[in-house]
Amino acid sequence: MEKIVHQTLSINGIKMHVAEIGEGPAVLFLHGFPELWYSWRHQMLHLSAKGYRAIAPDLRGYGDTEAPPSVTSYSVLHIVGDLVALLDTLGLEKVFLVGHDWGALIAWSLCLFRPDKIKALVNTSVVFQPRHPHIKPIQGYRAMLGDGFYMCRFQEPGKAEEAFASAETSNVMISFLSTRDPNPPCLPEEMQLFFKDPVTRPSWLTEEDVNYYASKFKKSGFTGGLNYYRAMDLSWELTAAWTGTQIKVPVKFIVGDQDLTYHFPGVKDYINSGKFKENVPFLEELVVMEGVAHFINQEKPVEISEHIYNFINKF
Numbered sequence: 001m002e003k004i005v006h007q008t009l010s011i012n013g014i015k016m017h018v019a020e021i022g023e024g025p026a027v028l029f030l031h032g033f034p035e036l037w038y039s040w041r042h043q044m045l046h047l048s049a050k051g052y053r054a055i056a057p058d059l060r061g062y063g064d065t066e067a068p069p070s071v072t073s074y075s076v077l078h079i080v081g082d083l084v085a086l087l088d089t090l091g092l093e094k095v096f097l098v099g100h101d102w103g104a105l106i107a108w109s110l111c112l113f114r115p116d117k118i119k120a121l122v123n124t125s126v127v128f129q130p131r132h133p134h135i136k137p138i139q140g141y142r143a144m145l146g147d148g149f150y151m152c153r154f155q156e157p158g159k160a161e162e163a164f165a166s167a168e169t170s171n172v173m174i175s176f177l178s179t180r181d182p183n184p185p186c187l188p189e190e191m192q193l194f195f196k197d198p199v200t201r202p203s204w205l206t207e208e209d210v211n212y213y214a215s216k217f218k219k220s221g222f223t224g225g226l227n228y229y230r231a232m233d234l235s236w237e238l239t240a241a242w243t244g245t246q247i248k249v250p251v252k253f254i255v256g257d258q259d260l261t262y263h264f265p266g267v268k269d270y271i272n273s274g275k276f277k278e279n280v281p282f283l284e285e286l287v288v289m290e291g292v293a294h295f296i297n298q299e300k301p302v303e304i305s306e307h308i309y310n311f312i313n314k315f
Contacts, residue, residue, distance in 0.1 A: 003043060003048075008064065012078075012085040017064035022048025025119075026092050027312065028083070029056040032101020032125070033225045034176055036063040037049065038212055039100065042301030043308060050309055055095075057086060059103070061224020063216045070152040072155070073223075074231040076109045077238050083110055087117060096312045099123045100297050102228055111249045112242055120250040120315050122308045124296050125261050127270065128280050133241045135233045144265060148186035154229040163191030164222050170214040174199045177213075180293045182263040187230065204299050246278075252285040252311040256292030285311060 004021045019037045021044050029040040036058035044054035049204045058065040060082050061074060068074075084105070087095060097118050099107030101242035111118050132140065141149050154160050164172050178199050179185075187194050201210065253276075255262045262268065270276050277283050287307060289300065 001045070001047070002191065004041075004044060007032070009086070009089055011089060012082045014060060014066040014068065014082070016060070016066070016082065016086065018055060019044070020053065021045065022051070022053045024051040024053050025312075026055055026090075026095040027308070028087070028097050029054065029082075029105050030097070030099040030103030031056070031059060031062070032099075032103045033078075033228065034173065034213075034217065034222060035103075036213065037099070038063075038209070038216075038295065039298060040102040043297060043305045045096070046302075046305035047309060048315075052096075052117060052309075052312075053157050057083075059106070061227055064081075064158050065222060067220060067224035070229050071230045072234060074227040075238055076106065076231075076235040077113075077185070079106050079228075080113055081115060084114055084117065085127065092116070094119050096315070097121045098123070098276075098308055099126075100292070101126060102225075109239075111247050111251075112245055113124070115249050116251045120252075120312055121247075122131055122252045122254070124254045124304070125256075125259055125294060127261070127267060127276055128247055129270075130245075130279050131236065131239055133240075133243050137238050138274055139233075142146075145186065148188070150185040150230050151232070153187045153189075154226050155193060157223075157230065160191055160226055161222055163194065166192035167195035169212075169218045170210050171195060173210055173213045173217065174201050174205070177205055177295050177298070178202045179260070180258055182258055182260050182293075184264055185260060188293055203297070204301070209298075222276045244273045247280040247282070249282060251280050251283045252287070253280075253283060253308065254287040254289065254296065256289045256299075258293040258294045259296065260294055261291050262288070 004019050009016050022077040031039045037058050040056045047054045099108050104123045108128045141151050141308050
């Protein structure tokens with residue numbers, strides 16, 4: 001870990017913290033919520049030892065990267081814009097791309113908007129869902145899962161932040177990272193009740209890991225990450241021009257069979273019916289890992305590292 005180099009770069013109007021290690025073809029890693037560049041620590045060390053340059057930023061609003069105050073600064077166009085500017089600043093024409101959770105959503109969008117920048121994509125956890133031309137995302141989630149669905153609960157500024165502040169930040173991190181409930185997460189209106197019971201730390205998550213996450217989120221707060229959810233409808237409005245567009249880069253997709261995203265209504269059928277392949281025509285490999293939950297890259301670091309290496313090594 002001490003070999004990983006950290007720098008802060010001026011990117012797309014913000015200061016961005018970027019971690020990297022290694023030399024060779026570049027691999028860009030995109031983290032999810034509530035995570036950081038640190039989520040990819042195992043894969044960065046593994047890939048750099050195999051002759052790759054591993055690059056993992058704290059995305060806009062997270063960790064040591066700047067967090068603009070306005071929700072409207074967190075549209076998918078802003079986030080993808082940050083990444084394109086990052087590649088330009090680093091002098092990289094094309095990269096291999098790896099994403100997880102929100103990082104997976106951003107990775108799909110980066111491939112949608114700028115496929116010229118991507119050699120191949122290894123995405124985890126979240127399938128590509130084409131933009132619905134008539135229903136905004138939050139409206140659709142409310143209709144399907146009710147007001148308690150976590151993305152709906154997160155919409156009111158300050159409400160989730162207050163709930164997270166009601167518990168120790170380390171306990172908040174363990175609660176999120178240790179979840180193995182495959183059902184769509186629904187939260188009570190008093191969200192602090194979600195954190196009232198102590199949670200056992202899983203074996204793959206060390207005390208050092210928890211302390212690192214907690215130290216960064218204590219400093220930055222959770223608003224930056226929550227604003228990704230609050231900007232979902234704005235992103236829907238701004239991306240109308242890409243309605244019906246396919247993902248046209250080589251793709252490997254990996255998900256755990258205990259992942260809540262895999263059990264989301266309609267997802268298994270979407271994958272098994274071939275509709276996923278229709279929207280991602282260059283989907284070359286699809287892996288469902290048994291007994292693995294949502295935070296797949298940290299729960300099964302060696303396996304995920306090998307999956308990534310075996311795929312990108314073909315190009």
